[in-house]
Amino acid sequence: MTTNDSAFRRLLGHARPHRAALVTGAVLTAVGGLAGLAQPLVAKSFVDSLAADEGVLRPVLLLGLLVLGGAVVGAFGMYTMERAAESVVLTARRGLISRLLRLRVDAVDRQRPGDLISRVTADTTLLRSAATSHLVEVAVGAITLLGMLVMMARLDVVLFAVVLGVVVLIGGCTALVMPRIGRAGRRAQEALGELGAGLERVFGAFRTVKASGAEDREAASLHGAALTAWRRGVQAARWGAVAGVSGGLVVQLSFLSVLGVGGARVADGSLSVSSLIAFLLYLFYLVGPVHQLTSGISGLQVGMAAIRRIGEVADLDEEPTAETTAEATAAGTEARTRAAAAAPAASPREAGTESSGVSVAFRGVRFRYREDGPTVLDGLSFEVPANGLTAVVGPSGTGKSTLFALLERFYEAEAGTIEVGGRDIRDWSLPELRRTIGLVEQDAPVLSGTLRDNLLLAAPDARTDDLALAVERARLTSLVEALPDGLDTPVGHRGTALSGGQRQRVAIARALLRRPRLLLLDEATSQLDALNELELRDAIAEISRTTTVLVVAHRLSTVTEARQILVLDKGGLRATGTHDDLVRTDDLYRVLSTTQMLSRTAQAPEPAAVAPAPALAGAATDSGQPD
Numbered sequence: 001m002t003t004n005d006s007a008f009r010r011l012l013g014h015a016r017p018h019r020a021a022l023v024t025g026a027v028l029t030a031v032g033g034l035a036g037l038a039q040p041l042v043a044k045s046f047v048d049s050l051a052a053d054e055g056v057l058r059p060v061l062l063l064g065l066l067v068l069g070g071a072v073v074g075a076f077g078m079y080t081m082e083r084a085a086e087s088v089v090l091t092a093r094r095g096l097i098s099r100l101l102r103l104r105v106d107a108v109d110r111q112r113p114g115d116l117i118s119r120v121t122a123d124t125t126l127l128r129s130a131a132t133s134h135l136v137e138v139a140v141g142a143i144t145l146l147g148m149l150v151m152m153a154r155l156d157v158v159l160f161a162v163v164l165g166v167v168v169l170i171g172g173c174t175a176l177v178m179p180r181i182g183r184a185g186r187r188a189q190e191a192l193g194e195l196g197a198g199l200e201r202v203f204g205a206f207r208t209v210k211a212s213g214a215e216d217r218e219a220a221s222l223h224g225a226a227l228t229a230w231r232r233g234v235q236a237a238r239w240g241a242v243a244g245v246s247g248g249l250v251v252q253l254s255f256l257s258v259l260g261v262g263g264a265r266v267a268d269g270s271l272s273v274s275s276l277i278a279f280l281l282y283l284f285y286l287v288g289p290v291h292q293l294t295s296g297i298s299g300l301q302v303g304m305a306a307i308r309r310i311g312e313v314a315d316l317d318e319e320p321t322a323e324t325t326a327e328a329t330a331a332g333t334e335a336r337t338r339a340a341a342a343a344p345a346a347s348p349r350e351a352g353t354e355s356s357g358v359s360v361a362f363r364g365v366r367f368r369y370r371e372d373g374p375t376v377l378d379g380l381s382f383e384v385p386a387n388g389l390t391a392v393v394g395p396s397g398t399g400k401s402t403l404f405a406l407l408e409r410f411y412e413a414e415a416g417t418i419e420v421g422g423r424d425i426r427d428w429s430l431p432e433l434r435r436t437i438g439l440v441e442q443d444a445p446v447l448s449g450t451l452r453d454n455l456l457l458a459a460p461d462a463r464t465d466d467l468a469l470a471v472e473r474a475r476l477t478s479l480v481e482a483l484p485d486g487l488d489t490p491v492g493h494r495g496t497a498l499s500g501g502q503r504q505r506v507a508i509a510r511a512l513l514r515r516p517r518l519l520l521l522d523e524a525t526s527q528l529d530a531l532n533e534l535e536l537r538d539a540i541a542e543i544s545r546t547t548t549v550l551v552v553a554h555r556l557s558t559v560t561e562a563r564q565i566l567v568l569d570k571g572g573l574r575a576t577g578t579h580d581d582l583v584r585t586d587d588l589y590r591v592l593s594t595t596q597m598l599s600r601t602a603q604a605p606e607p608a609a610v611a612p613a614p615a616l617a618g619a620a621t622d623s624g625q626p627d
Contacts (some may be wrong), residue, residue: 001576002068003328006285006311006420007305007307007308008304008312010307010310010311011130011135011279011300011303011304011307013133014088014091014092014127014131014307015088015131015135017086017091018084018087018091021080021081021083021084021087021442022081022084022135022136024077024080025077025078025079025080025081025136026077026081026136026139027077027086028073028074028076028077029074029077029078029081029136029140030140030143031073031074031077032070032071032073032074032075032077033068035066035067035069035070035073035074038401039197042059042062042063042066042493043059043063043277043278043281044274044275044277044278045059046059046060046063047273047274047277048274050110051274078093078119080533081136085128085129085131086128088128088131089124089125089127089128090129090482091387092124092310093124093570095121096119096124099313099314099316099318100120100194101114101315101467102315102318102319103313103316103318103319103403104316104317104318104319104410104411105410105411106317106369106410106411107316107317107318109345109369111316112193112197112200112201113197113200114193114195114196114197114198114199114200114201115193115194115196115197116256116313117200118189118192118193118195118196118197119193119309119310119312119313122189122192122193122196122244122306123189123306123309123310124306124307124310126185126189126302126303126305127303127306127307127310129303130299130302130303130304130306130307130467131300131303132330134295134296134297134299134300134303135296136296137293137295137296137299138292138293138294138297138300138412140289140292141289141290141291141293141296142289142293144288144289144292145286145289145290145293148282148285148286148289148610149163149167151282151284152279153221155275155278155279155282156265156271156275156279158261159258159261159265159267159271159279162254162257162258162261162442163254163257163283163286164235165257166253166254166257167254167290169598177242179301180239181236181239181240181298181301181302182301182302182304182305184235184238184239184290185236185301185302185303185305185306186235186305186308186309187232187235187236188229188232188235188236188305189305189306189309190232190309191225191228191229191231191232191233192229193309194225194228195222195225195226197230197548198221198222198225198600199222201216202222203578220229223242230489233621236302240298240302254266254283255280255283256357257348257626258276258279258280258283259280262280263276265334266600267554272499281296291510296306319430320430342622356386356387356517356546356547357386357387357388357517357518357544357546357547357548357549358386358420358421358436358517358518358548359384359385359386359419359420359421359422359548360372360384360407360418360419360420360518360550361381361382361383361384361417361418361419362380362381362382362383362413362416362417362418363383363416363417363418363419364379364380364417365379365380365406365413365416365417365418366379366380366409366413366414366415366416367399367406367414368414368567369384371409375571376397376399376402377399377403377406377571377572378569378571378572379400379416379571379572380399380568380571380572380573381414381416381573382566382573382576384548384550384564385548386421386548387544387545387546387547387548388544388545388548388549388563388564389540389544389549389551389561389562389563390548390549390550390551390562390564390565390566391399391433391550391551391552391553391558391559391562391563391564392550392552392553392566392568393552393554393559393563393566393568393589393592394567394568394574394588394592395569395588395592396568397568398568399568399571400522400552400568401442401522401552403473403550403552404439404520404522404550404552406418407425407437407518407520408433408434408437408439408520409425409430409433410569420433420436420437420518421436421517429464435514435516436516436517436518437516437517437519437520438458438511438512438514438516438518438519438520439511439519439520439522440504440507440508440510440511440519440520440521440522440524440569441507441522442522442523442526442552444500444503444504444506444507444527445484445494445495445503445507446494446495446503446506446507446523446541447494447495447496448488448490448491448492448493448494449490449491450485450488450489450490450491451480451483451486451487451488451489451491451506452467452487452488454491454495454506455467455471455487455506455509455510455513456513457471457510458487458511458513458514459508459513459514459515462513466513466515467487467506467513470509470512470513471487471509472545473508473509473512473539474505474506474508474509474512474536474539475505475532475535475536475539476502476505476506476509479502479505483513491506498529499527501527501528501529501532503527504525504526504527504528505528505536506530507524508521508524508536512543516547517547517548518547518548518550519540519543519544519547519548519549519550520550520551521540521549521551521552522552523552523553523554524551525537525555525558526555533557537557537561539556541561550618554584556592556593562579564576564577564578565577565578565579565582565589567582567586567588574588575588575589576587579593586602
């Protein structure tokens with residue numbers, strides 16, 4: 001199947017659910033066109049009546065009825081198609097948004113968010129016309145043109161042959177232009193995607209751009225992208241203009257040819273004056289269907305360019321659904337059911353109940369972010385028992401944050417197995433697995449909306465008392481009381497109204513509200529002051545009695561009370577044990593801990609005198625890739 005065939009099939013696929021409205025609109029528009037077809041014949045009758053000195057009231061009334069009736073029916077048909085067009089866009093955008101949100105994380109990593117946004121907005125707008133009005137224009141234009149040619153042939157075969165020759169000549173030249181219109185349209189849409197990606201890049205780091213004094217440089221880069229989009233748009237417009245002129249050229253050349261040949265035939269008596277007038281009127285009305293055809297085909301070319309870009313999203317890898325997971329693991333269904341019955345996942349809706357933790361095991365796990373990239377984890381193996389606090393430490397780039405990404409199945413390991421609750425995570429459905437896990441990311445993202453919206457993101461049906469408990473445990477009570485509208489106060493785009501420490505506490509409360517059986521904290525207290533960190537550490541210690549807590553730590557104060565500490569180095573497990581054991585037995589851990597210049601006796605004075613704990617050597621940097 002060629003690319004054009006595939007794009008056209010997808011185009012028809014978008015139009016198919018709305019075919020009833022499209023057919024209705026097309027029929028009404030065609031009826032309006034048929035009214036136009038009859039008008040030259042009525043005009044001929046009017047001229048013949050004048051020549052015969054007969055009454056002309058009937059042909060005048062009929063002509064007026066055809067004009068007004070055709071206009072009303074055509075207008076209603078146009079409205080029906082425009083309504084269907086908006087429905088096509090709505091359906092396409094809904095499908096595209098749902099698809100984007102279900103893409104694999106590694107597939108999104110390879111894309112630019114601004115370009116994906118452009119596909120949802122700009123490309124679907126082009127789909128609006130291509131899947132409706134342009135399809136109908138081509139169909140109605142072709143039918144009307146065919147009808148007019150038939151009527152011309154009935155009036156005079158010689159003049160019909162002249163017009164047909166002009167139509168074939170100009171039509172053949174126009175057909176050579178159409179592929180260029182498609183390519184130019186695709187390049188124009190790609191340029192708009194580039195511009196959107198550039199804008200997203202700047203606004204994603206707006207404060208950094210300003211602090212770096214880079215406004216002029218970034219503006220110059222965006223101006224260049226805008227200029228490229230303009231050039232490609234002009235190129236598409238140029239080829240579109242060539243196609244548009246061809247319609248008028250057909251009529252003008254046909255008119256001159258018919259006027260010369262027809263005048264000669266009238267002079268020699270082989271053609272009546274009324275027939276020549278009717279024929280010339282058909283040529284006048286020929287402008288409509290010819291314009292419909294050229295405009296429709298040009299629009300379809302541009303629309304199919306947008307369809308290809310939308311289709312590229314459909315071709316990206318999607319996360320497995322519960323059904324595909326069940327099919328892939330059919331052999332182990334009975335065993336998994338028994339395991340699930342023995343340790344049911346707690347639901348956030350089951351208010352008032354305490355969940356129990358789950359064990360975690362990595363067995364020979366190997367992973368890298370790109371096929372041509374460095375190995376991040378190389379044969380990593382360890383076990384974490386259910387409940388309790390386990391800390392993960394190591395130099396930057398050893399794969400600490402990657403452990404959490406793999407547990408959430410944001411990525412798939414190249415080799416080895418990962419188990420949660422004694423089950424391979426590939427045997428869990430994604431909703432079930434992610435209900436079991438609460439994740440607090442390194443940068444603690446907060447979404448635009450109110451504080452309540454953010455807290456309820458993972459547990460929309462949580463009860464009010466559960467929400468209050470999560471706020472208290474995350475030490476957010478004073479913040480909520482200080483906000484003008486409490487939990488219903490907007491937090492700004494990406495939480496800009498909150499401090500870094502407040503965003504971290506919001507992320508922690510959001511994770512706790514989910515009632516997870518496995519809580520993953522990726523340097524979740526790095527931006528807290530010492531007093532809040534100490535209080536939150538006590539809360540996490542309490543939670544770890546009934547929940548398995550894994551924490552990536554760069555602060556010594558976070559890890560000293562852990563039941564076990566995993567020391568990662570060079571993609572593998574270097575050592576495991578308690579703080580005291582590792583200080584005695586592992587050189588790397590000893591270096592990481594002694595650079596803190598803290599001792600166990602000095603790290604927890606009275607709360608009023610607590611000082612911020614420095615970061616471990618090798619703390620995560622803004623590298624753009626997780627540890």
